[in-house]
Amino acid sequence: MSPQYPMRVPPVDLDALTGRQETVRVKMGPYGESGTSSMMRTFLHYPEFARSLGRIGTRVTLTSDLPPSLAALASARTAWLCGSEYLWAHIRAQHPEITSTDLDGMAKHVVEAIDELHETHNLSDEKWYRIGQLGPNAVMDLITTYGFFVSLAAAVSSMGVQLEEGLVGWDGPGAPERKLVASPRVLTKRVFEADYAHLGPRQVEQANRMGRRGKPSTSKLQKAMINYPEFLGALAPFGKRAIDDTCLPPRVWQLACMRTVWLCDSEYLWSQHRKACLKLGVTDDDLAGVAEGPDSPLLLDFDRVVVRTVDEMFFHNRISDENWHRFDEFGTEGVTDLILVYGLYVLQSCVARVFGTTLEEGSVGYLPELDRFREGVSRG
Structure with a gap:
């Protein structure tokens, strides 16, 4: 199969890294070893970018409240909507169980929720309720999965990362048909700002880590997000590089x-x-x-x-x-x-x-x- 995009940035030579690249490679654990993907070796050209992905990637792939098969399904659906054959192929290779296009139950809700995020950047009341049944952080993990793979898709496609030999891209089993969703103009208030006088221990710990953004004088959005300290902890390095x-x-x-x-x-x-x-x-x-x-x-x-x-x-x-x-x-x-x-x-x-x-x-x-x-x- 010919590549979807021409290569702009080749994978690094792991035997010829700069000091900073080597430091980040070591922090990447198994994702920095010689057998790692072309994507990760390409990202090492940009060590600060690669490092910023670590904690949020761990949350999405390892510690999410979403069961592994549903997390993989959310990832694959995002890759499909973003047109990233590379990410699609890797997810499907790691999770061959998500091959059916005839989805029902919670799998159908997850796919439809990703579609809603992609089209409207919102979730319907039904999806808010259904996904929330999977755990206290499940909705935030779904949003994190979507945002993370949107970022990866933009990077992988822009860099022209090539599909490794042996992986099956778009020629493999398809995904559910994309259905456009209407974007609501009036939004339901679902998550209220936390009362900083009554934060739990994990919330206090996370608020202290956030510096000025964790103070009671912070924005409404930050006060609402402190209800999900695990989400904020996973997002921290990604946000720090992107903002600070x-x-x-x-x-x-x-x-x-x-x-x-x-x-x-x-x-x-x-x-x-x-x-x-x-x-x-x-x-x-x-x-x-x-x-x-x-x-x-x-x-x-x-x-x-x-x-x-x-x-x-x-x-x-x-x-x-x-x-x-x-x-x-x-x-x-x-x-x-x-x-x-x-x-x-x-x-x-x-x-x-x-x-x-x-x-x-x-x-x-x-x-x-x-x-x-x-x-x-x-x-x-």
Whole structure:
């Protein structure tokens, strides 16, 4: 089978690693050994990116509340929707039991829930209830699985990771037919903010690890997420690299975040980051350009590149040849840091919408003049 995408980044030679690459390789355990996948050896070109995936990957693949077969099914469905033949082939090889296209029971609910996250970045009441029956963290683990594999798909396809010999891609058994889901505009408030005067021991431990984001003065979303300390613990290194340790300049970072949350229709996150944007000198006219899209006359210079590249990941799951090296000027991991921002805010948009998190007091959501840009955003 010919490769889906040409190779852009070859796997590293494990005998010729830099010091930092070797340090990260060792931390990767079995995923850094000589027999590891082409994906992991390719990711080692970007050691900070590879390291940021460790804890969230462990949660998704090993410690999730989702039973292994259902976690694999959620992963495979996400890979299918994102058009990642590489990820699809690996998941199916590791979990041959998920071969049936005639799904019923909880397997059907899991697939339909992933479809809802992909199309609406939300879960219906039925899926919220059904998936929640699997465990106290099951819904968060489903969202984490979806966001993690969205990020992997964007990286694998953009890097052109090649399918290893012997693995079966799209020619193998298919997946359930994709059904488009309507995106709701009015969201149910499901998860309320935790009372910081009555946190449990695990919540207190996690809040202390979060620094300023774990204080009682933090945002509504953070206060709601503290109800799921295992989720926050798994997300921490991924988020730290994407937010605190990124090599992207603040304006580039914020515009990438804003285009992602606009595409995912998270008015809560848009309102939160709008305040940060205005402090940076990003105007509401600039943000109208972000909402309108990469062809907007309101976008200038590199702002247009940022918006277009996020769109490439959202709509096509792959950064184009034209834009692949445009982020090198910010550092050797500029492009992977962009992928992390995109993946993190797809995930957080799902969380905010599924929780039904309401705007902070005094915050401004979507300005009325942005309404005309909402049409045509759906992946369908």
